[in-house]
Amino acid sequence: MPPTLQTSWQRTLATLAAVLGCAMLAGLAVGQPWPALALAALGMLAAHLLRLRRIMGQLDARVRLPPPHSGGGVWAGVERLLHRARNEVRGRERRLVEMMRAYRAVAAALPDAVVVADRNTQRVIWCNVAAERLLGLSYPRDKGASLGERLQPLPVSHWLSSGRHAEPINDAASPADPSIRISLRLIPYSDALWLLVARDVGKLMRLEKMRRDFVANVSHELRTPLTVVHGYLDMLDPSDNPEWEPIVGEMRRQSQRMTQLVEDLLTLSRLEAQDTLVEEEVAMAPMLSTLRREAEAIGQGRHTVAVEDAAGVDLRGSSRELHSAFSNLVANAVRYTPSGGHIRVRFAPDAGGGVALSVEDTGYGIPEAHLARLTERFYRVSSSRTRETGGTGLGLAIVKHVLQLHQARLEIASEVGRGSIFTCRFGAERVMARTEDIHEEPHD
Incomplete structure (x- = not known):
């Protein structure tokens, strides 16, 4: 077992004392004790300096240190410590190099x-x-x-x-x-x-195009049989057979829901295939008035509807697409708000010179875990509630694609039992001054 550094110091001090003691005795024998003692001390100092110089030369040359001497002494202890430290450093360097080579090989593959x-x-x-x-x-x-x-x-x-x-x-x-x-x-x-x-993403884009084409083609083909079904249902008069009335009524509701689903699929397919928009000035005052009328018509007096135009500007974009997006948000707010609830549509300035249109309701609210997936196709928080309200599960997906075409974004905030806020944020490049307003300004 190699001696410890403390033991090496003890041996070095013992050797120093022994050499100096012998030098003193020899000096006394010849009658010159101090010169003999000084010469012995200088000799030992020279030996230590030579040993130190050799070790420093090895460290400075960055060469592998030779195995330390097995003897005692402080310098032997220092050499053992340096040799062990150098081996540990070299071991860490080898492991790091191996890890870097492995990571680079993984990245290269x-x-x-x-x-x-x-x-x-x-x-x-x-x-x-x-x-x-x-x-x-x-x-x-x-x-x-x-x-x-x-x-x-x-x-x-x-x-x-x-x-x-x-x-x-x-x-x-x-x-x-x-x-x-x-x-x-x-x-x-x-x-x-x-x-x-x-x-x-070439393969992914091709598969996505195939999916869009398939959905668009199937949806288009469904229009004809649905039209035929609607025609025959309209010919049926429940008064001829009163027992058929609930059956015919349910068939009409479900066929209307299917028609709405087909229309939404076609709209979504058309939006996904678009890269650009036909730019036009979208007059927001009549747009907000239309949204109010739609909300009141869907709610049939069961809710209070407030519309606020605090921005006083118009938007640049597609009037048709923006109305589709805003109308979906308003319709969802009305459908998922119980009777006696409140719907608020607000068009106001936003940060950075932009504007924001928000639709706020006092409805059921949405659990936080579902918020990130609401704009996915056919994603539903509650399928039973969706069946009750007649939703298709495509409304928010349409909203997301319309806003993306306008370089805008949709933000959703909701709390269960207190309602939700859906906000469409548009950048300053989409804002236009309202130069003429001949329509009635929505206000409360």
């Missing part, structure tokens, strides 16, 4: 393109093999290259400048091959580095 970039200069630090196929980047050829220049014609410079607030680019042509459709996601995982992840 990913089918998605992974690019590590400097956050300040927006230059490439490293990229994996898939980056060459999807982005045209190759390591080490493009190390230090500007991402904005290498990923042309993608407009990524402004996108990269957004940092943590950069929204994913879900569908874009690859700069390496325009026939490849990719999605881009920016992950700022440290103060100095970005992780850019690109994925081939």
